[in-house]
Amino acid sequence: MSLPHPELNHDGPPGEPRRGFLTQILAAGIGLLVGAVPAVSGLAFFLDPLLRTKKGSGGDGFLKMPVALDALEINGEPQLVKVIMDKVDAWNTYLQQPVGAVFLRRTDKDKIVAFNSRCPHLGCAVDYKSAEKHYYCPCHTSTFALDGTQQNKIPPRDLDSLDVEIRNGTEVWLKFQNFRATTPDKIPVAST
Ligand code: FES
Structure with missing residues (x-):
């Protein structure tokens, strides 16, 4: 064994x-x-x-504008401000691209109104005429009042107003949005 x-x-x-x-x-x-x-x-x-959170964005759709509240005079002229932001497609981010422009006008101590400068008729860039105190679209000689109301029948609607907020006392934040042209209703389009 x-x-x-x-x-x-x-x-x-x-x-x-x-x-x-x-x-x-x-x-x-x-x-x-x-x-x-x-x-x-x-x-x-x-x-x-x-x-990725877009640069200059609060993550809530609002963008910080490159103009401070104090730079806007109460009941002064509208200021045309370019909107610059990161554009994102399916897999690419294009940093700091111009995506449009807005008119900012301070109507009170802590109130600002904003309009997209794109004409709601066919999308031309709207101008502001100081002497006449109205917005003017050169493409079809249309005008809009200071409050954005259309003054002739060519555009299908008033200028497109945008949401604005004043944050931290002096910062101007805007929710930029483009809308479909030619329609009587404000229909948002994906612009960024
Ligand atoms: S594009 Fe502005 S009135 Fe036609």
Whole structure:
């Protein structure tokens, strides 16, 4: 009768099978973790344009305008301000692109009205005439009153007003939006 050689004894000491099982579980967990890191990184890469907050944006659709409240005189002339923001398509971000322009006019100590400078008729750029105190579209000689009301029948609606907020006392924040031309109703279009 021969005794088993110690190095050939696969039974091992008591508790050895349990340690082996725990080692396998641990190895599987680490494997999952290692596999998940590149997967999450890849997902973040693909979602990056969708998740990125646009520069100058409060994350709520409002943009900080490059003009302070104090720079606008109460009941003064409207100021034409370019709107610059990051444009995002499916997978690319184009930094700081001009996307339009707005007229800002301060009507009270803490109130500003804003109009998109795009004419609601066919989208021409509207101007402001100081002498006449009205907005003027050169394409079809149409005019709009200081409050944006259309003054002839060519445009289908008034100038498109936009939401403005005064934040932190002096900052002017605007919710920029383009609207479909030629329609009597303000229908938002995706412009950015
Ligand atoms: S585009 Fe402004 S009136 Fe026609």
